[in-house]
Amino acid sequence: MTASEWVWVTIGAVGQTLYGARMIVQWWVSEKQGKSVVPASFWHLSLIASVLMMAYALWRRDPVFIGGQVIGLAIYTRNLALLKPKRLAANASADDPIRFRAESCTCPCTCGATPRNKAA
Numbered sequence: 001m002t003a004s005e006w007v008w009v010t011i012g013a014v015g016q017t018l019y020g021a022r023m024i025v026q027w028w029v030s031e032k033q034g035k036s037v038v039p040a041s042f043w044h045l046s047l048i049a050s051v052l053m054m055a056y057a058l059w060r061r062d063p064v065f066i067g068g069q070v071i072g073l074a075i076y077t078r079n080l081a082l083l084k085p086k087r088l089a090a091n092a093s094a095d096d097p098i099r100f101r102a103e104s105c106t107c108p109c110t111c112g113a114t115p116r117n118k119a120a
Contacts, residue, residue: 008059015052022046040083047076 001009022045029039050072057065 008056011052011059012056015049015056018045018049019053022049040080043076043079043083046072047080050076 022042025045026038026042029041030037050069054066054069054073057069
């Protein structure tokens with residue numbers, strides 16, 4: 001096996017290892033919470049693993065493997081996009097200058113804020 005082949009086999013193996021690790025993470029988090037939970041780290045590991053395995057599949061020129069990874073990439077990306085609004089809402093705080101400005105806005109601006117002190 002050439003050095004280049006070793007690099008690609010390593011990329012594929014790391015991707016497959018991460019792909020398997022996501023199930024361990026999901027199981028561990030579910031056990032800790034006593035219910036079935038799919039944490040964001042599951043989707044992050046899925047996406048990273050899928051990118052690595054896609055690179056390996058492209059190197060191998062394997063259309064079946066490539067097709068499977070394309071579908072997975074779409075699903076993992078979409079799930080992370082669905083989690084983003086929840087993460088942003090959870091991270092918002094009174095220290096957030098944009099949120100604070102919007103909540104305390106008293107002018108008739110176009111920022112989309114509902115003025116708190118606006119006279120009715």
